[in-house]
Amino acid sequence: AQKITQTQPGMFVQEKEAVTLDCTYDTSDQSYGLFWYKQPSSGEMIFLIYQGSYDEQNATEGRYSLNFQKARKSANLVISASQLGDSAMYFCAMREGYFNKFYFGSGTKLNVKP
Amino acid sequence: KAGVTQTPRYLIKTRGQQVTLSCSPISGHRSVSWYQQTPGQGLQFLFEYFSETQRNKGNFPGRFSGRQFSNSRSEMNVSTLELGDSALYLCASSWGSVGEGNTEAFFGQGTRLTVV
Numbered sequence: 586a587q588k589i590t591q592t593q594p595g596m597f598v599q600e601k602e603a604v605t606l607d608c609t610y611d612t613s614d615q616s617y618g619l620f621w622y623k624q625p626s627s628g629e630m631i632f633l634i635y636q637g638s639y640d641e642q643n644a645t646e647g648r649y650s651l652n653f654q655k656a657r658k659s660a661n662l663v664i665s666a667s668q669l670g671d672s673a674m675y676f677c678a679m680r681e682g683y684f685n686k687f688y689f690g691s692g693t694k695l696n697v698k699p
Numbered sequence: 700k701a702g703v704t705q706t707p708r709y710l711i712k713t714r715g716q717q718v719t720l721s722c723s724p725i726s727g728h729r730s731v732s733w734y735q736q737t738p739g740q741g742l743q744f745l746f747e748y749f750s751e752t753q754r755n756k757g758n759f760p761g762r763f764s765g766r767q768f769s770n771s772r773s774e775m776n777v778s779t780l781e782l783g784d785s786a787l788y789l790c791a792s793s794w795g796s797v798g799e800g801n802t803e804a805f806f807g808q809g810t811r812l813t814v815v
Contacts, residue, residue: 620804628787630806637802676742685730685793685804686755689742 586611589677591690598667599698605652606662606693608677614638617681619660621651624674624692633675636660667697703792705807712814717778720810722790724771730754730795731773733765736787736809745788748773749795780814787811 590609598604610619621633636644636651644651652661664671677690704723712718724731732747732755744757748767765775777784788811793804 618802622806627808628789628811629808630789630791632803632805635802680804683794683796684755685732685747685749685791685795686744687732687734687742687791687804688744689734691741 588688589690595694614681620678703807724792728792730793734789
């Protein structure tokens, strides 16, 4: 079974609007971490936000917030006030325990239109 | 503080050759993991090193190997290169153990390997 599922291969959003990128995960571990990364065409993976399985509040980092619904095993990324520079691939990833071993989704290509 | 450094950024090799890629993690991070990214297979985990020991291994053939040095720098080696090994290779740097510092994991810019 897939550990991380991203069901939106591509999305368009108008500049300055908010957008939600979907991510569901599958694990039987009690302790895990959920991450979102941005990958521009240059290839580097840019860390955006982290949510721990025991965190009761949704994580926020500037314009990024993570909508964490533990019972539904979803960890959606919300980008507020989209900018042209947000156009990139976005990956949801999970780490079980504290090991530095990530399971990645297939990614969502976000295009921000002016 | 300095980020994760991967060298070289680009490589072109011939089938049958071998290649060594390097990853220098963020200062203080003791865990380095490696990933292969291809258009067809996406991001796949290769292996993880923590304090010079391989802690986890993905489903790759034995041609793929790695090691970690006492300063946490890691290398991965691919022997007898095949065309299908052409990919972006990324490494991730992390604290790697229980603690507040383990809420982040940073990737290098990657090494783009082309096998011809």
